[in-house]
Structures are given as C-alpha cells and as structure tokens.
Amino acid sequence: MTEPRFEDLHGLMAAMTGDEKHTTAATSTLDVLWVLYDRVLRVDPSMAEDRDRFYLSKGHGPMAYYAVLAAKGFIDPAEFERFGAYPSPLGHHPDRVLVPGVEISSGSLGHGLPLAVGTALGLRARGLTRSRIWVLLGDGELDEGSNHEAIAYAARAGLDRLNVVVIDNDSASHGWPGGLEQRFAVEGWSTARVDAGDHDGLEKAFAAHTPGRPALVVAEVEERSTSH
C-alpha cells in the first residue's frame, strides 16, 4: 500500500458526506494539518508519552483533521461513511475519548490554548522536555478572552515548547488592528506569517525555535470564512 499524499486528502474528505456546513472552515486548515503531521510532529498511533502533541482548538470543520489522521494511520477511513451519525466516533467537533490520535475534545472556542499551556507546564514538570506542542486556532477564535489569559502567561512562563498556529482568514468580526501577531509579540512570543498554501514556508516556520519564547505562526488564508 502506498503512503497517502496531500493530493489524496480531498478524496478522503469527500467521503464524509451529510449536512456538514463548515466546508470553508474545514479546508482552510488542510495545508497546516498536513505539513504538521507529514513533516513536523513526532507522533504515530502508538501515542508514546514523549510524543509531540497537536491540539485542534478550532474544533469545527474537523473533516480535514480526520482525513489527515486517516492518512497517517490513526483512524480507519471506513468510518467516514458514518461521519456525524449517532454511533460514529467522528462528529462535527472531535472528541478525544472517541477518536484515536485526537489529543483534546474541542468545539467551544478558546479552550485549546489554555489546555496546551497546562500540558506544556505538565510536561516540563515531568521532565518530558523533548515534546513540543502545537495548537491550531482561528483568527476569529482569538476574540475569546481565555486565549489572552494564556498568551500572556505562556510567555511569562517561558514555554518555548509551545507553538500556536493561527489560521488567519480575516474572520474576526472586529479585526485585529496591526495584525493579530501583535497581540503575541507584545507578550514576548516569536512570530512569523506564512501563506497557508506554502508548505515549505510552513515547515520552515514550524521548525524555528527561540529559546525561552513560545512561538506563533500565522497561516494566511485568502478566502474569508463563511462558517457561521
């Protein structure tokens, strides 16, 4: 069996039919998810304790996430036919209890980053310093105040194993004057902005590491989200 490629992901996603309405939200994350799971994260279905962790905070539109997890052997693509059905583990927001490889249950916005800050602190306290953590948020999700509690504290605590990826499709109702990265930069995060379709650029940005500082990568998507 050949290893699935990026080009195969759309076919996997198409298997998830039904009245799913977050199509734009789903595809906006596809490039970032693929680059992370294909080139960056040290994680496989054995879920070793010192693995890298990926927290999908923006839990809506999870088809791209499920497709990538299937491509990487975490879940069986046969499950996609039942996507969203009562007995299916694959819902419109992912549940870590139901889906192998899913690290957090998400759906309500503004929970992934605070959880990731806790995990970064926990791994540090346990001496599991090799593990890095990525959290994916949407730019609209940054409206939630809980993120700002986490952004400020993570930098003060010097959590340099923590990485945030924000999919910026300009969907925050009131915008982020000066660019959303300013909210992180002022707290001492390292920041980078990359075109979400530029896989090499994403990989390079994800690999960058500044000792003592958490890192932000803004992945710019042109199409405005119409998910709500």
Added chain:
Amino acid sequence: MAGIMRERFVEVTTELLATHDRLALLTADLSAKLFAGARQEYPDRVLNLGIREQLLIGVAGGMALAGMRPIAHSFAPFLIERPFEQIKLDLNHQDVGAILVSAGASYDIAGGGRSHQSPGDVALLSTLPGWTVHVPGHADEAEAQLREAAAGDGLVYIRLSNQANERAHGLAGGGGHGFRVLRRGSAGTVVAVGPLADTVLAATGGLDVTVLYAGTVRPFDAATLRAVLADQDEARVVLVEPYLAGTSVPQVAAALSDRPHRVLGLGVGHEEVRHYGTPRQHAIAHGLGSAGLRLSIIEFLGTA
C-alpha cells in the same frame, strides 16, 4: 485572614508535594503568598497564574492531560462560578481528573458582599457527572479528604470554610465518605452537612430525631439514609446544607423514590441578602442559626 481549614490545606499540600511528584498546585493570586515557600521548593509544580481563573482551570486540565495531578485553588466564586465552562469542558469533557479546593464558602467573606460569596457552587457541580464533593466540617476532615484526593485520579471538589464544628464528625467510626449517625430518634431525620452539624445538634436538642452527618455530599449516601429511615413509618427528611437551600433535595427524592416521603431543604436562601456584617449574621438571615433551624424543623415535623 486565613481560616484554620485553609491553613491546614496549605500545610498538607506543601507536605504532599514532597511525596507525590505528579502533584501540582495552581493559584490565581488568591492564597498564592501562603504557598511562597512551596513555590521556591517546587517551582515547576507550584504555579501562580495571576488573576486568570479561566486559565486556572484550563491549565489544570492541560496538566492532567500530561499525566499530572493538579490542585487548583481560589475563592469559591472565582474557582467554580466564573470558569464553569472550563470545568465542564477542560476537565469533565477531556475525561481527566483534578482537585478543586475552594475557600470562602457561602458567606465566610460576609463583608465582601455578593461577589465574594458562592452559595451555588455545589448546585453547579451537581449538574456535571463524576464529581466527588466534600464539604468538610473540620480541618481534620479536610486534611483526610485532601490526602485521599491527592492519591487518586478523579474529579474532587473540597469546599473549605472558616465555619467549623468542634469535632471531626466525619472521621468517627472509620474511613469512607458515608454519612455518620450523630443521634437517633423516631420522628424524623435531619441530614446536617459539613460545618452546620454543631448548629443542627443544638437546634434539635430534646427533639426525637435522627441526626446524620454528611461531610461528603456527592456521591450522596442514599444507603445510610434509607437504612436509618427503614423503621420509620413515614420518611421525613430535613436537609441542612451550608449552600443553596434544596441543593440535595433531588438526591433525597431519588433515594426514597420507592416509598412515601416528605423532604425539607434548608440552606442559604435564593435571594441576595444585600447586607455585609459577619458570617453569623448571614447564617441567621438565612434561617441557619440554631433558633431558626429549630423553628423550621419543628414546623416541618409537626411536633412540639
């Protein structure tokens, strides 16, 4: 001023940090100074997050996902009410455990007004599955509950208060979370929760009632309640809870669903009192002084 229970909490947690290397203590400024020594000793496991209560619970959940056993501490309104969705999602829904330890209870901070009072905390947690809810009536009980919680991996709430009983009723007759029989009678059964036990004993002096003591209310000890009511013709139960009145009435109703019963839920009133003053004055305002309790209990039982 730190109450005796909170001082014991600081003392025992500091000791447990030395022996439990997965244990962590999280604060959001309140009580942080009391853990200054522990923070120096265990800088990676004693963390003060600043005044960030959503983060307090989110970090507890994230630490638990990394295999740690977190204790999160603040005053009850800021620990339970403000970040309630984080409790629901970052703890329960992630399927992880944590220990939440609150101070302040319903009106310990009487002079602080409504913002610093949390009569609804136990009712709120009762909407979520899996929580063990301790309402210690004595520092020794709080200590035992904390030690047990630290060694476990479940969801545990310990509601500390400056109000306390003379003796640790909950530690009488061996371990376990079950209700203790403080007095036996035949006209009715009064369940006294946590720090209100001594007041209930005073209020029921000379009355022919059974008094049960509950230092743990979730899970609710239906078996002991049923056992003491077994030989009573009509099950008459008075609940006396140091938080929102009626919080555990559904648990009593469920325990007695197969037999006729009457139940009266006494506790902190639903309305805001909009007064300052002392905890004692608030207890009286809510009918939780010994005279007020006696009147309510006698009226309910229909005996003089």
